[in-house]
Amino acid sequence: MEEIVLQTEKKISRILIGEKIENLPHYVPSNKKIIILTDTHVLKHYRHKLPPYPVIEIGTGEGIKNLSTIDYIMGQLIRLEADRSSYLVGIGGGIVCDIAGFAASIYMRGIGFGFVSTTLLSQVDASVGGKNGVNYEGYKNMVGVFNQPDFVICDTSMLTTLPREEYIGGYAEVIKHGCIRSRELFEFLEKNAEKALAYDAATIEHCVAQSVRIKAAVVENDEREKGERRVLNFGHTFAHAIEKLTALPHGQAVAIGMNYAAFISYQLKMISENDYQRIRQLISRFQLPVNFSFDTHTLVDAMRKDKKREGDEIHLVLLESLGKAIVKPVTYNQLKTFVDDLREHQ
Known part of the structure; x- marks a missing residue:
């Protein structure tokens, strides 16, 4: 396992390459309510590996990356009685991580969050760097925020179940x-x-690892x-x-x-x-x-x-x-x- 630290003006983000999803509990706060946001694909293959935290399930594909999904997640967080001390973990590819980071950043003006990145595209790019958001009326990433996750677990063993x-x-x-x-x-x-x-x-x-190093160095500067x-x-x-x-x-x-x-x-x-x-x-x-x-x-x-x-x-x-x-x-x-x-x- 290799750890790369991305340090920006306001936050330190840890990217853990080769870490396993089973070790997620070691990286989340022990004294907070933890909620998982994930998609149907991850649940199909890895439900048995998830810690016993409440789960918000969303669909898959670019079509769900919109404000309607954010509205649904806000409702689920309220139903689960999430407060400002709660913590959201996005488990999935770039779409899940984008949505989870955005939802966490706006719920009650911001709660803590981290990612378990399950796709190659997400591990080398989308989940690293703090861009979170959704599409709007067909235009990519028009609504969003810059906010770094506390950690990104890149479990490369999960890539074998990708299409x-x-x-x-x-x-x-x-x-x-x-x-x-x-x-x-x-x-x-x-x-x-x-x-x-x-x-x-x-x-x-x-x-x-090389992709994360390159992107982290660029993001730290800008x-x-x-x-x-x-x-x-x-x-x-x-x-x-x-x-x-x-x-x-x-x-x-x-x-x-x-x-x-x-x-x-x-x-x-x-x-x-x-x-x-x-x-x-x-x-x-x-x-x-x-x-x-x-x-x-x-x-x-x-x-x-x-x-x-x-x-x-x-x-x-x-x-x-x-x-x-x-x-x-x-x-x-x-x-x-x-x-x-x-x-x-x-």
Whole structure:
């Protein structure tokens, strides 16, 4: 088990990689009412491993990440007589953790919370960093808060029960971390793709630990995404629009978005053709998509509604080299030109 500490201005968050869900009671307060928030998938596979705490059960999928679910959770917390000293533990993937963190942050103006992260995407990205929230009228993460969990247990043994597509999708975020901050991680993925896809335990733990280290270092410098943290959105401006326009899961949409952002970086002569091809090929080796059919106007219009926009510009994360990302403000006219180029060359 490896522990990584994320320290922000107001809070210390412990990320425990390789810890087991059975040890959850060691990390929650002993003198408070503990309530678990989890989904039907986790209960199906792991109900027998959960401590004897009250459980609030929600469904699965992006469709439940909304204010109606928050309203339901508020009602359940009241029914369970949760007070300001109560403690909420989200057990699940990124959606459960986003919802649990948001619910805990607003219930009675805030109660303590922690996570047990059960998906690869959540362990390497979504549950780390303090972003909590829900979607609103089809737009990603429009309502939310910044608030760090006290702890995140990353039980990598739980990944074996994930649907195959969901497991593979998590590697999009690992590839992202290599692209933006660590050539070493990128090259590790090139050498160990087959082991990762075969659920090799040591390979998984290395990917999770390196991703968490990269993200924690960025978040410590810029918790509220005013500057450096924006590089973590590499591929995501395209991905959020793709998710809105298609039924693709988040990881698969991020994979396409990274390919597009890397291609634009190459077109602007920021990275070499060889580096662009390495990125595209690595995405494909992880059985992730690199393209989808789109109309320029529809895609750009969806991107205009991204929360990363500021006035008539949007912050696009591009690569200066493998392992180094920058944030480039672009106008919507420039974005349309980029997207037209994508349609022509992809």
